Amino acid sequence: MLARELRSTNRSGAHEAVGLYASAAIVDESGAVRRFRAMRLTWNRSEYRDVAIGTQQVQSDLTSARVIVDAVRADLAADDV
DSSP, rough: OOOTTTOOOTTTTHHHHHHHHHHOOOOOOOHHHHHHHHOOOOHHHHHHHHOOOOOHHHHHHHHHHHHHHHHHHHHHHHOOO
């Protein structure tokens, strides 16, 4: 977002704003960006409640996060060309 001169705030809803931006800005046929919201909600619940997160979910979320990071890297690299 910062590379596009956009900033999120540190107010309530900032993580959701980042997710909405990602949905609009990243071409993602794998569905990883859509899963970002679920990952964010799981993280939020785990911060405020006793939530067990299984190994399979962690591995799936990690795969999704890597897809998102790779997409952002590719987008930024395209700007450098």
